[in-house]
Structures are given as structure tokens and as C-alpha cells.
Amino acid sequence: MDAIKITLESELKKAFSIRKEVFVDEQGVPLEDEFDKFDTLEGPVLHILVYYQDQAVGTGRIRWADSVGKLERICILKPYRQFGLGKVIIKALETIAKEQGTSQVKLHGQIQAEGFYKKLGYYAASDVFMEDGIPHLLMKKELSAEPL
Secondary structure, eight states: OEEEEOOSHHHHHHHHHHHIIIIIIITOOOHHHHOOTTOSSSSSEEEEEEEETTEEEEEEEEEEETTEEEEEEEEEOGGGTTSSHHHHHHHHHHHHHHHTTOOEEEEEEEGGGHHHHHHTTOEEOSOOEEETTEEEEEEEEEOTTSOO
């Protein structure tokens, strides 16, 4: 299980394929809502891929806004969800945030994943809201007390 920072267009295409399968095909998010102006190799965003047995099976990205790292588009292909890869993705994104000097991260977590994020130290910071027809919570975590 390895997480890598995406630096090549071919890697970014793998991430897009995973996101399309999970969010669009499986969860019904409209295709036009899934991809945005941050889906590039430049700018205020870093994308990662997570590999399981040499196959890209998960992805996520981090974007900076107001000195806070926003974890986004975190997903894993369905057959690989039982191997702890979600934690690998979150920890990789948190490490990137720390490397950039960011002390707080946030995310819009789907309600069904709230327990997962709480186990990783996140707390709910909003009421439930709808995003692409799916109930979400704003969740936050302070990183400053944790070593790299």
C-alpha cells in the first residue's frame, strides 16, 4: 500500500477514472459536478493515488484556502475498501498539509463515513448539509500537535 503524489498526466487520468467509477457511476454524482477547475497538475491542489498490489485503487486531493488544507475527492474502488486504504489516503494528505506548513485540515465528509473520520481525529463542525444529493458534514482536524 503506497500513496504517491501525482506528477504525470497519466497518473491524473487514473485518479479521474477512479473518481468517475466511485462518485459518478456508483453514487450518482452528475459528471459535470465531479470535475472542476482544480483538476490539473498545477495550482493550489495536490492529487495523490494509492496503490494496492501495484494497482491504482484510490485517490484524493488537497487544496489550500485561507491557510487551511481542504481534503477532497477521497475515494477507493469498491473491491478494495476493506484494506485500510482510506486511512492511507488521509494520512498522506495530512502529511502533505504539514509539509506545506498547514496546521488545520477540513473536509466535507459523507454522513456514512463520519465514524471513519472521527477515528482519525476529525470532529463535526457543521450541521448536515446536502452536496450532490448526498448528506455531508463539515469535519475539521488540528494537525499542529502531531509529528510528521
